[in-house]
Amino acid sequence: MLDFLRRRTRSEHKRIAAVLSAYVDGELAAQDQQRVEAHLAQCDACAGELRTLQYTKALLAEAPTPPIPRSFVVRRADVEAPADRAPRRLFGLSTRLAYGYLKGATALVTVAFALVVAGDLIAQLGFGGAMLAPAPAEQAIVVEKEAEKVVEEAVEKEVAVQATEGMQEGDKETPTLVVEGTPEMEVQVEKVVVPTAVPLPVERSAVPTASPPVLEKEEIVQAPAAPEAGTTQDAAVEDLSPTEAAPVEETYGVSEISAPSPMPTATLPPSPLPSPTQTSTPSVTLEPAVTAVTERRGYGRPGILRIAEIGLGTTVLILLVATLAVRRQQSR
């Protein structure tokens, strides 16, 4: 009988002990609370346990914590600087991932750029047989510069040049060029490659048939990419004299711009072909001999190559800047 009572009391102790903390916090239901209080009234051990728990709670509640070291008010700069970063997550990528992708893309485009440039070099040096020829880029620069000067002369004289070749028949390309004596003409003609100033690779005579004979002159002339390409390279060729460039005038015939460009940098809107009647009165018709020279040069591929080089180079630069920017953001 006593044994039974003792065991019952022990289990009651355990039960009470389990809820004593909740009792301290006033978290017991009214019924349980009454039971605990009834037990505590006749059990000194449990009453002592209760006191130690209350004491612990009181100490923790009273124990000082250090005063706040500063005010934690949110400054506008704190929430607006991160807001600027928010768009970077719009792509669903963390900056770390975006940085990785950008790095990969930059490497890829750089390799493509190098391949195109290398291919261009090999095509000009290897197949052209002119191993000692100046670098293709320099050739182009020279040619462009010459063309520019010629055009300047032409502009001064207010001469409109009309280069007419037979219209396209079969796959023989017979472009028609109408050049007006306007200042814009300068831009177009700078793209004309001059054969006389440089050794000419023979294989270039293979003109891509894709090049339409139509010259969208008025629009091309205003394309923003072309003058940039010309002007940035001007410095290298300032020693050229006008006399060297003189023969160039005869080569007005085909502009490489007439080739449809696959690169985004040469987004030239199609325009109606200016009719011959629009040209100003003094006009020059190119001799057939000049036409032959022009054909031999073959402007389609160098044009595409040049545009590809410029486009890829620009893309490499943009990607490089973007990659560096993301890396900076990431390291913050």
Add this chain to the structure above:
Amino acid sequence: MPQSMDDPALAAAAQQGDLDAFNQLVIHYQKLAYHVAYRILSDADAAADATQDAFLRAYKAIGQYRGGSFKAWILRIVTNTCYDQLRAKQRRPTSSLDALLVTEPSPGPSFVDQAESPEAYAERQELSRTIQTGIDALPPDQRVALTLCDVAGMDYQEIAEVTRVSLGTVKSRISRARTKLRDYLLTQQELLPAQYRLRDNP
């Protein structure tokens, strides 16, 4: 710290982008938030970082506040921030190296109180250190539950919502935590300042 009557209005204004309204809430709750963070993290600098981070997070997520106790809402963010800090600390346990370098328990931050004698000041510091040592020995979940209960003065239901566990889990965590802390404090009785000893301990 009772819930301010203005909390819902201030939170609503903050949701409209009113940073000043939000900062009134910050001023009202920053002391509590910092104390909770300090008890959980046991480090003044880490607590300051966690508190600042929590209020920043709260402002950015203010749109997710759906009424109710703002105190519970902000303390959930504080608690989560503290959990993040604890996890980060586990990943790179530099503190163990620091502990080796510091032979004495760090002097701890100063608990400046006006018109307090140097003796009382020293005693209070001693008490706070002893209690913190006892809390540090608790598992994080128990530490958080006990801190929310005894430091933040939340009831079990609120703690269950803040920590996203059941009421029964909260009950058992607090019971275990308080019992352990009690046992530790009883072993430290002699080291505790006289006025903080449990006199009638049987």
